Amino acid sequence: MKDIEDNTRKIKERFHFLKNKVNFETLVDDDIFLYVNFPFCSNLCDFCIYKIQIYDKEECNKFLESYNKEIEIYSKLIKNKKFKNVHIGGGTPNLISPELLIGPLGKLVDFDNINRFVVEVFPRHDLSEYLEILRKYNVTKIQMGVQTLNKDILAQEGRKVTKDLILSCLDILNKSGYIWSVDLVYGFKCEEKFNRDYVIELNEILKFNPYGIHPYPMISEENNNHYDIKKKDSLNRHKKVIDKVKIVYAVLKKAGYDLVKDEWCVHENINHAKKTFCYDAKTGFYSNYIGIGPKASTFTRFFEYQNLKDIVKYGFYLDKGILPIDEFEDFVESDFYPISLIDKEIEYSSKIDINKFIKTANLSKNEVKKISALIRYFIHKRLKFKLEKGMLTIPNTHYSVGLKLIDEFWN
Numbered sequence: 001m002k003d004i005e006d007n008t009r010k011i012k013e014r015f016h017f018l019k020n021k022v023n024f025e026t027l028v029d030d031d032i033f034l035y036v037n038f039p040f041c042s043n044l045c046d047f048c049i050y051k052i053q054i055y056d057k058e059e060c061n062k063f064l065e066s067y068n069k070e071i072e073i074y075s076k077l078i079k080n081k082k083f084k085n086v087h088i089g090g091g092t093p094n095l096i097s098p099e100l101l102i103g104p105l106g107k108l109v110d111f112d113n114i115n116r117f118v119v120e121v122f123p124r125h126d127l128s129e130y131l132e133i134l135r136k137y138n139v140t141k142i143q144m145g146v147q148t149l150n151k152d153i154l155a156q157e158g159r160k161v162t163k164d165l166i167l168s169c170l171d172i173l174n175k176s177g178y179i180w181s182v183d184l185v186y187g188f189k190c191e192e193k194f195n196r197d198y199v200i201e202l203n204e205i206l207k208f209n210p211y212g213i214h215p216y217p218m219i220s221e222e223n224n225n226h227y228d229i230k231k232k233d234s235l236n237r238h239k240k241v242i243d244k245v246k247i248v249y250a251v252l253k254k255a256g257y258d259l260v261k262d263e264w265c266v267h268e269n270i271n272h273a274k275k276t277f278c279y280d281a282k283t284g285f286y287s288n289y290i291g292i293g294p295k296a297s298t299f300t301r302f303f304e305y306q307n308l309k310d311i312v313k314y315g316f317y318l319d320k321g322i323l324p325i326d327e328f329e330d331f332v333e334s335d336f337y338p339i340s341l342i343d344k345e346i347e348y349s350s351k352i353d354i355n356k357f358i359k360t361a362n363l364s365k366n367e368v369k370k371i372s373a374l375i376r377y378f379i380h381k382r383l384k385f386k387l388e389k390g391m392l393t394i395p396n397t398h399y400s401v402g403l404k405l406i407d408e409f410w411n
């Protein structure tokens, strides 16, 4: 009981801090993203680290009620300002009508002046109709989760989608006129057993001319089926996956794709699409966004926080007119911002151009000093990072995603 009271007090304090001390109006500029986390899926895939819960109509209606309240609170905080960059993820946002999930965002988003608007989708029979409705919101990019085309792995991981359905959705996307990309995951435990061939599979997907490909090496976290491997093995396994994924990078490079953050995008001269639709540093998605929905995180120049994950608790605070903020870091008081920022950057990239990074992040002299100290610390004590000609390189990995969680890596 005392714990509940303590938590409630903390959450109220955080909300009042935000309401009274933060000027959301100035925070909402042309670069900041609004991130929406839709917390339901029709099935829970074993490998996934994001799943929250299986879709249930009643639960979803309750979520939507709370979600609308959260939108209302933010609309009061941002006053006359509107977001121009949006990312809708989850979960599986295309499980429900865009009118229910995207429509209410009209209070926060300027749909007529969209800069970037990304929607994540799961391959479903109604994809074509779904994409048609999205047009009225000026969505700029669709990101579809494919993960693999291997039917045995799909079945083993509980994806509940057939290869034929995935191929028909790829065809729909190809003909849709949208800029779109595909998520693929490498390093399923069962992929050797089921003879997954990275190259054949990738070439089959590339025939549909995706604009971008996200090749994710498998991340092991407590809530997925890759976590039970002994930690040491897990690290070696991750390294092996990264080595194997290099084949994928080579195929992509040959097909005219370029790496921008964690996404491989086609060259502009291939389909006239703009490279800026990838997650480059300019989007600010990783370093400047406000998140709504259960478990959504927020990261801005001044603070970082995460919403409560539990949908019931999330709704409980919103019913009281309070934002359901769980973990909170006030950068103004703690001065932790530059360190958090580079930590995030390291998660998504193996090479960082330090000078460009400092410039893009618009850091003060004092903050630059902190970053320099942090890099020196990394170089000497932790990862043996290399700093050469202003480029910070993490040796032996292409992606450091996932390694963060493994103790051996840090000690």
Ligand SMILES: C[S@@+](CC[C@H](N)C(=O)[O-])C[C@H]1O[C@@H](n2cnc3c(N)ncnc32)[C@H](O)[C@@H]1O
Pocket: 041, 047, 048, 049, 050, 089, 090, 091, 092, 120, 121, 122, 123, 144, 145, 146, 147, 183, 184, 185, 216, 217, 218, 219, 220, 224
């Ligand atoms: C938030 S999920 C949404 C995807 C969508 N629901 C689907 O399954 O089609 C975004 C992406 O994260 C990636 N992902 C999920 N679990 C992962 C893991 N354990 N390791 C690496 N990537 C993962 C998948 O590629 C997935 O498409």
Ligand code: SF4
Pocket: 040, 041, 042, 043, 044, 045, 048, 049, 050, 051, 090, 091, 092, 122, 145
């Ligand atoms: S991979 Fe997609 S569909 Fe599967 S559990 Fe994760 S978010 Fe849901």
